[in-house]
Amino acid sequence: MASKALLQEIYYSMLKVRRVEERLLDVFAEGAIPGFIHVSIGQEAVASGVCACLTPRDTIFTTHRGHGHTVAKGIDLKPFMAEIYGRADGSCGGRSGSMHVASKEAGVAGANGIVGAGMPISLGTAFASMFRGDDDVTVCFFGDGATNEGTFHESLNLAALWNLPVVFVCENNGWAQFTAQSTYMKIKQISDRAASYGMPGITVDGTDVLAVHKEADRAVKRARAGKGPTLLECNTQRWFGHYAGDPQKYRAEGEVEKAREIDPIARLETHLLAKKQANQAFFDATDERIRAEIDAAIAFAEGSPKADPSDILMDVYA
């Protein structure tokens, strides 16, 4: 059972993810952010439930829809926000934006714009732990759509074969861009694919952060103990479009509304209240604290200069 302190920490994490992305939607709509962004609102229980099992030394890999994982892993919001704004003080110097946020400090080895590309790379940080004999764990987040890339197959096979300390977290929101899961795979439960590799596969309700945390904890401990990888599928809901601004015309009437009824944050609030592990005052204070953090991060990003054009060739090579 997760302790009160841990659950409060998780609540903070989930709400932070939510508020960060709400704010991103706002500033994006105002035109403050170049390019495009993909938000994970509705999916916070996955990011926060999993990352609560990790230490700063552990590494995560994420995707185009990576803000949540990155924030939950503990990135400093200021360079995070500045990166998305494309400013010099961004965690990647503004080089790469929302789709490529990374933080060495926080153990975020990168969001990735190529679907399925993070999985092979995650094998390597896990292998480095095995090689060195440390007990760090790698977590690789990806979507349901990504599980049809060849890299999924190659990576899970190799991870199982070598018993690598990596946890594959499939965030199944039922959609790949504008296309529903049934359009791109015949099977329903993605965790069933783990059997192809001799790896445990588990499916949880990804809107129930307690369930996510429980299974993630087991998988992370397993990896940390040298017992090998796990495929953890978290079923969840994408409230917004594929990218910010996507009107989701391709979704059936009422579907989005129904998805939004399942609010992982509200679920956790109900649980905390029922168990008397937190009260409304805690929720409000947490929200206030988060809003202040975000305000500061936005101010930081807005105040940060554009990267210097004369640095355009910096960091191509050592």
Next chain:
Amino acid sequence: MASKALLQEIYYSMLKVRRVEERLLDVFAEGAIPGFIHVSIGQEAVASGVCACLTPRDTIFTTHRGHGHTVAKGIDLKPFMAEIYGRADGSCGGRSGSMHVASKEAGVAGANGIVGAGMPISLGTAFASMFRGDDDVTVCFFGDGATNEGTFHESLNLAALWNLPVVFVCENNGWAQFTAQSTYMKIKQISDRAASYGMPGITVDGTDVLAVHKEADRAVKRARAGKGPTLLECNTQRWFGHYAGDPQKYRAEGEVEKAREIDPIARLETHLLAKKQANQAFFDATDERIRAEIDAAIAFAEGSPKADPSDILMDVYA
């Protein structure tokens, strides 16, 4: 139950594959063939058992170890041999050699030098049948090692999803080049992977041509009837090295000898004799007939000129 005529036909096919490759080993050792060749001796039951279920209009795809499948599918031995010799009268004009033999006439859409590359292409001939509404079937042969390429995963998923008329035949000889199966996958039975796609997966004794034929027939009929793909794993034995000349030092002592004790052709002979469906005279006559065919093919290949250097740019484009 396979009829006597069919079994005799299969016997002819298997022995032909065997004798063709024995002869190829000989002429290769003599230096008559440029490049390298990979033989499938010991694995004939797969090629002949499966191809006996196919019509000339059906299409097969094969691999670097493709002589058997190609011969069993019914390629004219003359252009087959001339191709391996690299002569102008080869089925591909001598352009490509052993690793790329193809024959439009015989429905061999190509051997392939890239492991795993045939699977995606096989989806396409199958899709063309669906598109046109004909009842042709595609069979894609590949090895156990190839099932760890990402293309395996992507292809089986798409085939199952679209219900394509294709049969995936995994010829599991336990080796990928110089590396044993346990070195590259944790699971034992490759057909278990079919479950990841919602596709039936079957494993048969690939040295028992009757068993292979029975399951292949079922899978081909299923595909022909529009009921979708099957993954058919045939467990078999590689008698020789990865390539002609490979001394197989990496195999345990006695392993190769043991493999050779399981001779799919001898097994079929025993069966035919027991069932009184053939006698020694039939075996001898078949052998003689085949040897004559091969002699003629070798003579044809040897008599065929080298391709004309002035044709070097021919067929790059239309």
Next chain:
Amino acid sequence: MTESRYIKAIAQALDEEMARDETVYIIGEDVGASGGAFGGTRGLLDKYGPLRVRDTPISEAAIMGLALGSAVKGLRPVVEIMFADFLPMCMDQIVNQIAKTRYMFGGQFHAPMVIRSPGGGGLNAGPQHSQSLEAWFAHVPGLKVVVPSTPYDAKGLLKSAIRDDDPVLFLENKALYAMKGDVPDGDYVLPIGKADIKRPGNDVTIVSLSRMVHQALAAAKILAERGIEAEVIDLRTVSPLDKETIFASVEKTSRLVVAHEAVKTAGIGAEISALVSEEMIDCLDGPVVRVGAPFAPVPFSLESDYLPGPADVVAAVEKVLAY
């Protein structure tokens, strides 16, 4: 003649070719109900049905191989790969399978198929969604590579590509998708392998392609104000290259600038420069100057500093003329 956006011209070409030839079909991620990430296949699912407009899983290698196999059997697939940056996900199928099919199998099989994919920057899409990779594919025998710069060209060239009996990589440009231009309503085709003189001139030749053609034209305007008449050649096709048109122009102007958005080093500009050096160095009255992106990935925030523009083309022309 209707004014139409580049992306609409593409959709129109697809529509007309699907109507004309029932072996033509569309395959790719999100090409169906949603009409493509950029709208290139909008309306086609409704019109031609799900057998001919195929939404796929995110499986680029399988998509590409499937298209090849079907082309070998006589269909004419038009594959959409959402960003040209994803072509590496199916590079083996493109380079080792599709491009080599006709040759490797001695002409028994061939692959009449089109791969549509947008490249280029200008949308702040970052290092993995902004690349211009035409030079790679120009190095691959068996492929044709087409790079349209206007709605008119896009439609006419795509129709030719679909009718071509060889595989054609049709590299569109995201930043041009919204561009408007006159497009004939009915059928017309433009020849693959022929460049187009987008602006005649006698003083200097500027060879360019895709979005960079417009930067070159803008540069030509600036130069014209200074009395320098640049001839702007739009390659339209980078493989095969139209040497004749380039050489004829250089014969006239004696001065050559090649401008593309791709990284300059080992870009297609190098090939054009080398061809001219090799075959008509006599005619040159100065160095061949190339304009291209710096040797770095496409940066998110510094994209506008990174991408070459009219000023770079003008500077290149000045360098040639100063000689």
Next chain:
Amino acid sequence: MTESRYIKAIAQALDEEMARDETVYIIGEDVGASGGAFGGTRGLLDKYGPLRVRDTPISEAAIMGLALGSAVKGLRPVVEIMFADFLPMCMDQIVNQIAKTRYMFGGQFHAPMVIRSPGGGGLNAGPQHSQSLEAWFAHVPGLKVVVPSTPYDAKGLLKSAIRDDDPVLFLENKALYAMKGDVPDGDYVLPIGKADIKRPGNDVTIVSLSRMVHQALAAAKILAERGIEAEVIDLRTVSPLDKETIFASVEKTSRLVVAHEAVKTAGIGAEISALVSEEMIDCLDGPVVRVGAPFAPVPFSLESDYLPGPADVVAAVEKVLAY
């Protein structure tokens, strides 16, 4: 100094670097017990054990990504891809991930890794096992591309590549594996990015790489008999290119031939020709002539007709001199 084959020089470099730095490890298909398809890793499994010599499944993308992730964490993987023709199987990992890691993440992470892979023809290995693809990778910022032509160079350059903090694509040559040459027994390194003058001369510069260096040297010998002294430059590295050495030679000879085994069109020869045209056209006393393979896949049977040889280099020099 011992006489050693090219492939043995490579194995020796690997051995010495593994002994020197325990973060160096080997990964690839059949690199373990069998010592690699060509013997490049022979003996290393026994010496360094299975943690540092990793046999893998046939999963090129996973191998390449794994190497990257481990490099990001401070290991120094040396990946073997059995034939350079298979690099397209993991092209995304090489181009979009490995090459961009340092830049994309603003220098937070970097990828000190080596990808060893043999290219080239000469073994009748057919269209999918004989390609020379260096030009593609020279177009990719973030990668270094090394192309050794002798056992001595192979060892010294591989050792440098392993110590380099950037990802290095180390393109070996199958047809050179059996070549013998003097190789120092102990430690030495050769600089990446520096070309080597394999034969000095004053009349014409021949720039070449990998196996083609030997064809160029053979050509130089033929030319010398006719009183023409060719300077043969071995690039050793195609990215970054050593402009200085090339330019200094052309300054001296005023005549340039570039010879490689890859398809001529859009090959690395184009870049070299273009650089010279751009920056020192003054110095040229004739066209820059390129030697490369015809624009076709590598044919099985016609390989020897297809591959460029000394006679082609001689003809190119004659063309330059005839000017």
